[in-house]
Amino acid sequence: SEVKKIAVIAGDGIGPEVVAEALKVLKKTEELFGYAFETEQALFGGIAIDERGTPLPEDTLEICRSADAVLLGAVGGPKWDNNPKELRPETGLLGIRKALGLFSNLRPAVVFDCLKDASTLKPEVLEGTDLMVVRELTGGIYFGDKLRRQGEFGEEAVDTCVYNVTEVERIVRQAFEIAGKRRNKLASVDKANVLETSRLWREVVNRIAPEYPQVELEHVLVDNCAMQLLRRPSSFDVIVTENMFGDILSDEAAMLTGSIGMLASASLGEGSYGLYEPVHGSAPDIAGQGLANPIATILSLALMFRMTFGYEAAAAAIEAAVAEVLDAGHRTSDIAVDKSKALSTTEMGDLIVAAI
Amino acid sequence: SEVKKIAVIAGDGIGPEVVAEALKVLKKTEELFGYAFETEQALFGGIAIDERGTPLPEDTLEICRSADAVLLGAVGGPKWDNNPKELRPETGLLGIRKALGLFSNLRPAVVFDCLKDASTLKPEVLEGTDLMVVRELTGGIYFGDKLRRQGEFGEEAVDTCVYNVTEVERIVRQAFEIAGKRRNKLASVDKANVLETSRLWREVVNRIAPEYPQVELEHVLVDNCAMQLLRRPSSFDVIVTENMFGDILSDEAAMLTGSIGMLASASLGEGSYGLYEPVHGSAPDIAGQGLANPIATILSLALMFRMTFGYEAAAAAIEAAVAEVLDAGHRTSDIAVDKSKALSTTEMGDLIVAAI
Ligand SMILES: CC(C)[C@H](C(=O)O)[C@@H](O)C(=O)O
Numbered sequence: 260s261e262v263k264k265i266a267v268i269a270g271d272g273i274g275p276e277v278v279a280e281a282l283k284v285l286k287k288t289e290e291l292f293g294y295a296f297e298t299e300q301a302l303f304g305g306i307a308i309d310e311r312g313t314p315l316p317e318d319t320l321e322i323c324r325s326a327d328a329v330l331l332g333a334v335g336g337p338k339w340d341n342n343p344k345e346l347r348p349e350t351g352l353l354g355i356r357k358a359l360g361l362f363s364n365l366r367p368a369v370v371f372d373c374l375k376d377a378s379t380l381k382p383e384v385l386e387g388t389d390l391m392v393v394r395e396l397t398g399g400i401y402f403g404d405k406l407r408r409q410g411e412f413g414e415e416a417v418d419t420c421v422y423n424v425t426e427v428e429r430i431v432r433q434a435f436e437i438a439g440k441r442r443n444k445l446a447s448v449d450k451a452n453v454l455e456t457s458r459l460w461r462e463v464v465n466r467i468a469p470e471y472p473q474v475e476l477e478h479v480l481v482d483n484c485a486m487q488l489l490r491r492p493s494s495f496d497v498i499v500t501e502n503m504f505g506d507i508l509s510d511e512a513a514m515l516t517g518s519i520g521m522l523a524s525a526s527l528g529e530g531s532y533g534l535y536e537p538v539h540g541s542a543p544d545i546a547g548q549g550l551a552n553p554i555a556t557i558l559s560l561a562l563m564f565r566m567t568f569g570y571e572a573a574a575a576a577i578e579a580a581v582a583e584v585l586d587a588g589h590r591t592s593d594i595a596v597d598k599s600k601a602l603s604t605t606e607m608g609d610l611i612v613a614a615i
Numbered sequence: 616s617e618v619k620k621i622a623v624i625a626g627d628g629i630g631p632e633v634v635a636e637a638l639k640v641l642k643k644t645e646e647l648f649g650y651a652f653e654t655e656q657a658l659f660g661g662i663a664i665d666e667r668g669t670p671l672p673e674d675t676l677e678i679c680r681s682a683d684a685v686l687l688g689a690v691g692g693p694k695w696d697n698n699p700k701e702l703r704p705e706t707g708l709l710g711i712r713k714a715l716g717l718f719s720n721l722r723p724a725v726v727f728d729c730l731k732d733a734s735t736l737k738p739e740v741l742e743g744t745d746l747m748v749v750r751e752l753t754g755g756i757y758f759g760d761k762l763r764r765q766g767e768f769g770e771e772a773v774d775t776c777v778y779n780v781t782e783v784e785r786i787v788r789q790a791f792e793i794a795g796k797r798r799n800k801l802a803s804v805d806k807a808n809v810l811e812t813s814r815l816w817r818e819v820v821n822r823i824a825p826e827y828p829q830v831e832l833e834h835v836l837v838d839n840c841a842m843q844l845l846r847r848p849s850s851f852d853v854i855v856t857e858n859m860f861g862d863i864l865s866d867e868a869a870m871l872t873g874s875i876g877m878l879a880s881a882s883l884g885e886g887s888y889g890l891y892e893p894v895h896g897s898a899p900d901i902a903g904q905g906l907a908n909p910i911a912t913i914l915s916l917a918l919m920f921r922m923t924f925g926y927e928a929a930a931a932a933i934e935a936a937v938a939e940v941l942d943a944g945h946r947t948s949d950i951a952v953d954k955s956k957a958l959s960t961t962e963m964g965d966l967i968v969a970a971i
Pocket residue numbers: 349352353506808809838
């Protein structure tokens with residue numbers, strides 16, 4: 260089949276270690292399924308600041324643009340936390356989302372059977388939880404004008420939250436599509452009793468809803484959603500919301516599954532292009548020690564296979580291999596009950612590769 | 616002693632029922648402690664829309680302004696949910712906060728022993744949870760300019776988030792003071808890696824921190840805070856944050872205690888003036904049936920005694936009476952395991968009055 264190009268951003272902290280395991284999985288699927296991949300490494304985040312003086316070098320963007328998809332490990336770390344804004348990894352993250360037009364962030368929050376006990380929620384509350392947060396990723400208060408000025412009461416700071424109808428339409432339509440392929444339930448989250456952008460959001464949702472009569476829609480205020488996620492997590496299917504609310508709620512949702520170290524995410528643009536990355540961070544405290552769990556990154560690759568390439572069989576094979584290895588009791592130290600028996604990053608990667 | 620004036624806003628739904636019980640408690644403390652209160656009822660919220668054509672009539676504001684404190688039941692309900700903005704209860708709520716200068720919302724989230732099991736969190740995670748969210752209440756995106764306009768990509772909506780140094784200073788200073796009287800821990804929550812208002816916020820916090828060397832300060836990003844509340848709720852003491860983040864996090868914190876029907880809140884301005892209300896809403900579905908739990912409102916009165924009047928002994932007596940009645944196994948239906956034995960609103964109020 261046709262050669263697919265993947266831009267590979269290892270990034271900082273444990274990023275390079277977990278990405279290395281995902282690349283082994285990639286290679287195995289080439290052998291098994293006859294795929295052909297071309298990968299190109301690109302510098303991004305803290306390491307790019309150190310080596311190139313900017314978190315998002317222009318040639319990294321070029322590599323990403325000329326690829327069909329991007330695999331990202333993790334970026335950031337305390338080393339760069341006090342840098343000026345232009346020299347911070349987060350600035351690169353916002354920049355790459357905007358530059359690649361990745362307007363939609365999909366954050367599936369599922370409970371891994373073997374990790375049920377890792378959640379701080381009661382097992383009976385968690386039972387059956389399998390939700391997806393669809394977060395708008397290139398608009399809202401993240402990207403609106405920001406400024407400092409002298410006001411009547413001293414210095415003041417301003418952030419602007421802007422949404423236009425087109426931006427809301429495309430993310431909302433995508434969320435309806437996704438809900439239609441899942442359990443046909445969509446919760447649209449806003450703060451329409453206070454914010455003008457939320458009122459626009461809700462109008463658009465209500466205008467599009469009749470196109471998807473099979474999808475049951477509810478509007479949930481963001482404060483109430485933060486509560487309902489805790490009270491009845493399993494009742495949610497797809498949650499769609501704007502950038503800032505999505506940042507908060509997707510992390511809350513991920514944490515309540517107890518499986519945050521195992522969750523994948525996708526950031527999608529127009530067409531099938533996408534950037535895939537684990538939900539967890541760069542974990543600088545354990546970097547370079549072979550302790551990191553590569554599963555979230557491997558599952559992010561599976562998501563890429565499914566969503567960008569349409570390689571459903573391979574995606575399912577990877578997911579099944581992960582499940583098999585976990586069912587057999589293998590654990591990295593982050594998820595091991597008996598830490599003395601924990602596998603290293605590469606051992607876990609090798610077992611998954613062997614199981615595919 | 617001096618006569619204290621209390622403006623009483625019964626409001627909508629179960630509001631009048633729960634407020635009636637708190638007023639019985641008020642009366643009992645007059646008898647027992649020799650206090651003298653003058654109460655004046657005021658129309659507000661949905662009922663004010665129905666009777667006066669506005670959620671916040673001018674004479675309601677006058678009554679509140681001439682009082683030393685305000686006791687509020689609950690406002691809102693589906694009846695007014697689709698009204699235009701000026702005719703919605705929430706608009707009254709935002710209006711009264713601004714008009715009375717209530718810049719600080721204190722939301723204690725504690726676990727009631729008898730309700731431990733009502734939480735969806737595991738008891739061992741919840742153990743010892745006793746935190747207070749200090750939410751800025753009259754600034755930020757709630758009160759900044761809002762508009763609709765035609766943009767390049769169709770209609771667009773804009774919300775503006777503004778904070779000046781003075782606004783941040785007063786709430787942050789108050790949070791440090793409160794932490795100093797509790798367990799000396801303060802978490803300041805922002806999104807300083809993205810928002811300019813958050814960067815200003817963090818600068819102010821860092822500038823004020825040296826004045827409170829005994830308070831241990833941590834900066835927590837809002838997405839991370841949404842996770843940490845779930846992971847380690849008992850590790851928090853005081854959380855201070857801006858209006859929108861506070862709305863979300865205080866509800867999350869309240870829900871995780873499992874005791875949301877029992878939680879009181881205070882909204883404070885300059886000096887000792889304050890508005891006190893239960894955290895729960897107007898519960899229109901059970902209104903008028905004598906099913907509502909008056910405890911959160913009674914505890915809000917206790918908070919008023921403590922924070923506005925400095926009547927610590929009476930505040931403690933009310934809290935002890937509530938604890939005693941609960942320990943004796945008395946429950947309203949919202950917290951009863953055996954609903955057939957549940958007390959009515961007035962029965963619960965009477966028992967608490969008797970126990971003081
Ligand atoms: C690092 C930060 C800018 C980023 C965000 O807020 O979007 C992160 O929290 C995320 O969710 O990907």
